[in-house]
Amino acid sequence: MGLSQIIFLVLTAVVFFIAFKQFGAIYQNIKLGKDEEISGDAGWRWQNVLLVAFGQKKMFKRFIPAILHFFIYAAFLMTQVELIEIFIDGFGGVHRFFAEPLGGLYTFIISFIEILSVLAFVATIVFLWRRNILKVPRFWKPEMVGWPKLDGNLILVGELLLLVGIFSMNGADTLLQQLDPAHYPDTGNLAISSWLGPALFGGFDASTLHVIERFGWWLHILVVFGFITYLPFSKHLHIFLAFPNVFFSRKRSRGEIENMPEIMNEVKSMMGLVEDTGEMSEDIPEFGSKDIFDLSWKNILEAYTCTECGRCTSVCPANMTGKKLSPRKIMMDIRDRAEEVGKNLKSGSDEFISADKKGEGVTLSKDNYDDGKSLFDYISNEELYACTTCNACVEACPVMISPLEPILEMRRYDILTNSSGPSDWLPMFNSVENGGAVWQMPEERAAWTKEDN
Amino acid sequence: MGVKTIAEFAAEGQKPEILFWVGCAGSFDARAKKVSMAFAKILESAAISYAILGNEESCTGDPARRAGNEFLFQMSALQNIEVLNGYEVQKIVTACPHCFNTLKNEYPKLGGNYEVLHHTQLISQLISEGKLKVEGDAFKGKKVTYHDSCYLGRINSEYEAPRSILNELDANIVEMDQSRSRGLCCGAGGAQMFKENEPGDKRINMERVDQALETGANVVAANCPFCITMLTDGLKAHEKQDEVMVLDISELIVQANGL
């Protein structure tokens, strides 16, 4: 076994081990949310996976970014095919394993990848330009500083490196096939490399070409490895999570806010509509969501799926008119909070056990967790109460995220459990409760029918 | 006009075809009361047998639920469902998209199952069935733009019914930059109607009114009492209230037909 095979093997093992740990942690963090069964309507779910996740249907509401994004996405998908060969070559110490058995088909597949790669290259340049020079407003909101901004650019730079890798590898290979056909099987005429190779490296001797080819090969796989370990920290998780996220979308009317059966039953028994079961527990119950534990696991999955594209924020009427609310920030905050809690839980440190549950032999778990913080340390009331529930964010999101759900859940916590909220609402609440109308009215409800018109 | 309550129908041993859910705005807001009247006139002219609940109606609970006050929502909603089920109501029409949404999408989970229509849907049906004719050329040559309310449009995907009614008028219909699923909120939803705005650069209704003014329309057609208030306030702030009118779709029909 050659040295490069050993390096490749060890590297692969390390990368997959790290990735396994990291993705496991994300899975655990998603499960910090409330259990909720989301099932049924399999046909509708698969249709969404096909059209929205795979076909990126909702992206195409904005054609230019959609088509550019599609190039990168298609190149990414196709590169996976190429990766199969890279792994076989890397492990087996062979070169272009599929070239001979596949023959013309091989030429076609690799050419296809090359063409997509060039399109992806163009798209990447345009995206970097849009983000940094054109300064498309949705990429320049307050939440898009620091890591999120770097993240957006890093991936694009990574994409460029990948392309350099692919074309060095294929370009040099094309020339080597003529110089050393015994070691470099014929790939046929590759769409781009068959002319780009000679144009860039024509006249180089075999050993230089060999170095270039190896450089390209290693660069390619190293970028891929880097990408796998970097994904868990990045908005690019969406390339995987978009699929389950879309699959587990709730099938209910947009106009319906999640019912709260506990409260419904309580009110029903107050009104004498059902027998009082006397089941109300002694504890004062908490309603709504104060922290990620009170959100559904689906909300946390959505937070990890968020692409930080800002389509939601750019159509949010509150954000558009200068309010602090940004639906994208809501999703980013939930993810950050989930990461924070997940990290603390992993530390196992007693300092995160809530004071009243501390004791001999008690170990830190999600049920006794208390770090003195909550989602409200990330999301302010000023943000929550600026929402008009207009659903523009929900409509805009390309991966079927609802930033509105957590907003409403947090309002519920603030109003029902904290008995807080905007004081302006009190008269409205009182009038509805006592007079059955949103305003306190002296007249009869049907008085309008008697008025002259 | 003699608008009958469902209790009056019941006293005569009768049931109306459809219940007109008036809503808080339609009952008490000076501007929205005119819309209730306009819609009642349309129902009358199409000879529809309808009734209102009168004092037995109360707030659907939409603003309470969206404010986060689920207790209050449940109290309002369950009480209304008691009344509606008591009268065995099957079909409801309302001129408020918030009432429409809550009755249609939220009451079923609480035990209230009805066929619910927004008044623009009913009017458009009446027109296509030939029960209502839109006449006159009151709007000939006028520029009319249409504001999609969030709760009828984006949330309940009803973009066509109101537009089909407008197409009956001899007017020049112009769309705003943001319309249909991209329609911009007027700023009232989510119980914003009942509180001061959070700090910002602009009021949402001003943003929407600017878009409406850009079209150069003389009339902004709306389908929601809260949108009407918000848009009218916005026009007043620009001192344009005499040049540009904000009218409910039912009011356009009433004017066109001289009802």
Ligand code: SF4
């Ligand atoms: S629903 Fe709320 S957060 Fe979403 S776009 Fe509308 S106002 Fe913004």
Ligand code: SF4
């Ligand atoms: S919630 Fe959806 S629309 Fe908003 S930033 Fe995330 S992915 Fe984009």
